[in-house]
Amino acid sequence: MTDTVAVTFDLRAPHRAVVAEALGDMAWPVWLSDLDDAGRVSALREAAALLARDTGKDLRPHEAGQIRSARLVQFITAGIDFVPLHALPAGIAVAGNGGAYAEPMAEHGLAMVLAASKRLLTEHAALGRGEFNQFTRNRTLAGQVCGILGFGGIGVATARLMRALGMEIHAINRRGQSDEATDWIGSLADLDLLLRAADVLVISTPLTPATKDLIGARELGLMKPGAILVNLARGEIVQQAALFAHLQAHPAFWACIDAWWTEPVRHGEFRMDHPFMSLPNVIGSPHNSASVPGMTEIALRRAVANIRRALAGETPRFVLTPEQRMS
Template sequence: MKKVLVTFPDDQAADLAVAEALRGVAECLRIPKAGDPSRSDALKGADAVITFITQKEMDQEELALLKEGCLLQSMQAGVDALPFDDIPERVIICANTGAWADPMGEHILGMILSLGKHLQKCHDRLSKGIFDRGIINTWFRGKTCGFVGFGGIAKAVARLVRPIGMKVIAVNTSGSTDEEVEFIGTLQDLPRVLEGSDVLVIAVPLTRKTRGLIGQKELALMKDDAILINPARGAIIDQKALYERMKAFPEFRVGIDAWWEEPLVQGEFRLDHPFFELDNLLGSPHNTNLVGGIFPVAAGIAAKNVRIFLEGGEPKSVVDRKDYQF
């Protein structure tokens, strides 16, 4: 029987979800603790490895032990932080696209509504004794929500904004979708989506093609009172250009969940510009996906993709390493 090694942090419910998804196809083993003599053999014998934060769970020497044709299945949708230089070319890598989409969709909708209704601004003024009824909120019915990228996360948001009367326009790599939209195009159509969106959600992975995708020129195409939400990766948007846009246009509101420098990847949370001095910013600490009960769900989705692979099918979200050669 095939062997699948799990390296993500101990989680009984997630382990059960993986075992259920792979029942009858593979033996699921948790990686032995560091220093255990059997750890190396477990890595050498694995047909697939399900990992969460790869670089914290296996070091360079351990990744080198993975055999030809082994599948490294990340539990994360974004894989830009993977240690690609340490993962042998013989290893297949898959992302966990869409696994966290539902809770992320809720969080993004919350940001959209909070910014559109100026909830944080009103709260802050009330806390200072200012009872200001002159702030005009956004009425979302009839407005347009645009998406840069239209995968699982974007679709989850689209299904939430449609019931409040919003139109949906988007760009993705193929220029097609099965979802109900008013417009779908490729990245060549990005200007049309930027110009037409009252709300814009960034939902593409960070690759060499999308790094710096939204800069000064792109931001200038957006409406002066648009709402921009970035739950993807900070580096997709030029930090200086965004700060200057927000400072020049106070009604241009921005919700950021994914930042340019974060503790998990860069070792600290740091900004080059004083975003938090602006009252048209709403921030969260890259936690759109963190809700109770989601980890076993994401693990189960990852394991189902591993099952497809082990049964000889074509797994979803196979990573092209060239996309991450920054």
């Protein structure tokens, strides 16, 4: 009998075809959105795995308790800190889609770094005022250090782009080691070393109890006065008030913010507690670093590939630790 994979959210026909094709003859997708109440319960009880977007919204009250045979609950997004994971059965593995959108996010981070280092927005505005600052110096990235906090899929993709520009790569991950080439790598215990060395700091680590509010006034104070901080991960990793104060006090320091503290998808609204966009040394984007054509299909294929690992008896990737499931 072929295993079934319960897909908890609705997809358009082309993306349904992607899921079915990626599963192949290993499993059959069952779409909860097509089923009545009894059918949904039956599908959840029998599924060998789940493909989910946000089980807090995809599943109805008490449906999570019907998940009994699944070997994996696989989410389509990499960051799932906003999902009520505590509602899922404790004995079933839960995985994020690590690196699902790595390539476009890395490109976005690079674009922000280049815009800051080359003063593109600053001089664009100056030209509009009739100022022609041809001999105001900008920066070159070659020979400088790119520090990457969170050396998973996004971090590795970012490192490859930055290395192509001639930057040294310093990185931090949980293990303090990686198969990807770096000039230096450490664990979170080595954060101070990374901060002191970085000319560019790219934040691409998941939000967990260990990383929440990780970068505050002390940590920012360790960084170079002209460093560029890029947050592609979660706003809550950086203390908002501390970053705003640091930017005010250090006009050569740049913050490139794609991930904000209060966002519509996770919180139902967009809000900032400090007027970051009034500062000349801030570049902002609306957490759209992954919003490019074709990325839904790529993310689906990567998520399904992890489901196939679990169904084949292999160890799936990006399984959350108990600490990461404390949401």
